[in-house]
Amino acid sequence: MKIAVMGAGAWGTALAMSFARHHAVSLWARDTAQIESMRAAGENQRYLAGQPFPAQLTLQAELGVAVADADLVLVVTPTAGLRPSLRALTTLGSTLPVLWACKGLEADTQLPAHEVAAAELPATVSRGILTGPSFAQEVAAGLPAALTLASEDAGFADEWAAALNSSRLRIYSSNDIIGAEIGGAVKNIMAIAAGVGDGLKLGHNARAALLTRGLAEITRFGVALGARPETFNGLSGLGDLILTCTGDLSRNRKVGLLLAEGKPLAEIIRNLGHVAEGVNTARAVQQQAERLQVDMPITAAVCRMLFEELPAAEAIAGLMGRGAKKEAA
Numbered sequence: 001m002k003i004a005v006m007g008a009g010a011w012g013t014a015l016a017m018s019f020a021r022h023h024a025v026s027l028w029a030r031d032t033a034q035i036e037s038m039r040a041a042g043e044n045q046r047y048l049a050g051q052p053f054p055a056q057l058t059l060q061a062e063l064g065v066a067v068a069d070a071d072l073v074l075v076v077t078p079t080a081g082l083r084p085s086l087r088a089l090t091t092l093g094s095t096l097p098v099l100w101a102c103k104g105l106e107a108d109t110q111l112p113a114h115e116v117a118a119a120e121l122p123a124t125v126s127r128g129i130l131t132g133p134s135f136a137q138e139v140a141a142g143l144p145a146a147l148t149l150a151s152e153d154a155g156f157a158d159e160w161a162a163a164l165n166s167s168r169l170r171i172y173s174s175n176d177i178i179g180a181e182i183g184g185a186v187k188n189i190m191a192i193a194a195g196v197g198d199g200l201k202l203g204h205n206a207r208a209a210l211l212t213r214g215l216a217e218i219t220r221f222g223v224a225l226g227a228r229p230e231t232f233n234g235l236s237g238l239g240d241l242i243l244t245c246t247g248d249l250s251r252n253r254k255v256g257l258l259l260a261e262g263k264p265l266a267e268i269i270r271n272l273g274h275v276a277e278g279v280n281t282a283r284a285v286q287q288q289a290e291r292l293q294v295d296m297p298i299t300a301a302v303c304r305m306l307f308e309e310l311p312a313a314e315a316i317a318g319l320m321g322r323g324a325k326k327e328a329a
Ligand SMILES: NC(=O)C1=CN([C@@H]2O[C@H](COP(=O)(O)OP(=O)(O)OC[C@H]3O[C@@H](n4cnc5c(N)ncnc54)[C@H](O)[C@@H]3O)[C@@H](O)[C@H]2O)C=CC1
Pocket: 006, 007, 008, 009, 010, 011, 012, 029, 030, 047, 076, 077, 078, 079, 080, 081, 082, 084, 085, 101, 102, 103, 104, 134, 135, 136, 137, 273, 274, 275, 277
């Protein structure tokens, strides 16, 4: 199998390195200078330092060459780069199957990735998402992980899950693409909240409460958009929520830890060096939740900390100060 990977950030690089153990992989970046510096260093020093490339990995500055004889394109840009990447493929006349790996809602349209893809790809192009609990550094190092490959086309999901599955990267298929996308997108908002809670030293009880009520909030939102509730108990939902809320490799969790220290958002983003999708997605999810009339108190609190400079302790006090309610609701 030949795979073209678009986007050489931490996750595009890690997936390219992992798949290069079993497939011919071409890693493309839009920045030619980055390709040259990766070639010279034999690793991605900017986004994934200390992880030497396997010999089988090819670096490619020309998108047309990267996809020329590929069997699959994997788009691994942030959500903001998904539409231009798909448009670039369509402009090239590519009809290759596409998987994306971004975890967010598009900021301007509040659309999940498969709806962006529906607007940009010819209807005949097979497509889906690869998502689930997976820190780039661990996947690049060859440590075991499990992912979900979801597509509206169950046959496509089964076929590509089988083709990409390996002993280090176990891949499960699903046909609930909206559930898989919402789990991956909204857990980033919960990870910001978890970082705030841990930064304020609120304790293990508070973190368990946040994860549980966060999962309820994610599920309510996803089901309102047409997802199946059981998807949120899987890798793309609960699995990724646990990882990102508790793992210190998470950039979104880090945003929360720094908000708890009172750092301004602009400074946090400037120093992060990577995307933290939960920031843009928090606003997009809040807008969608208002439209759908879904109650999302944790998302609302995160938005107030991010965009209204509400101090972290006050945001927590606001969440805890609400009246009692039924747990199932
Ligand atoms: N880092 C991780 O552990 C994981 C990340 N993800 C998701 O993967 C996506 C990418 O994340 P990272 O690679 O970690 O981000 P990153 O911040 O490490 O790198 C982003 C890369 O995308 C490139 N990029 C941005 N817009 C582009 C465009 N229009 N065309 C081509 N390249 C473009 C940037 O130049 C940069 O190289 C995000 O949605 C993230 O949530 C998913 C699973 C794990």
